[in-house]
Amino acid sequence: MLDTISIEAEQFDRLPVVGGMYRVPRAYRLVLQGLERPGGGDTLQVFSNNLQKRFPTGSELVRSERLELRGDGSVPFLLQYSVKPSGNYYGLGLRKISEPDNL
Numbered sequence: 001m002l003d004t005i006s007i008e009a010e011q012f013d014r015l016p017v018v019g020g021m022y023r024v025p026r027a028y029r030l031v032l033q034g035l036e037r038p039g040g041g042d043t044l045q046v047f048s049n050n051l052q053k054r055f056p057t058g059s060e061l062v063r064s065e066r067l068e069l070r071g072d073g074s075v076p077f078l079l080q081y082s083v084k085p086s087g088n089y090y091g092l093g094l095r096k097i098s099e100p101d102n103l
Contacts, residue, residue: 003033005031011027025085026084038073048061051081056086058084059083061079064077
C-alpha cells in the first residue's frame with residue numbers, strides 16, 4: 001500500500017529567456033513510502049523494477065529501505081529515485097506550440 005509520494009526538482013540549470021532567466025531542473029527526486037503486506041515476497045522489488053523501466057534513460061534507484069516489522073506484520077518501505085527529465089511531455093496531453101508567442 002502506497003502512503004506518500006513526493007516529487008522535488010533539484011540540480012537546476014539557468015536558461016536565458018526574454019525577460020530574464022528560467023531555472024530548468026536537471027533531475028527530479030521521487031520518494032515513495034508505504035507498507036508492504038506480510039509475506040509479500042519480492043513484490044516490492046518487482047514493483048520497483050517495473051517502475052524504473054518507465055523512467056527516462058539515466059534515471060536510477062538511489063535508496064531502497066525496508067524498515068522495522070510492525071505489530072500488524074506489515075513492513076514500512078521507502079524507495080527514492082533520481083529521475084532525469086526527458087523534455088517529452090506530449091504523453092501527458094500537451095501539444096507542441098508551432099508559433100511561440102513573443103513575450
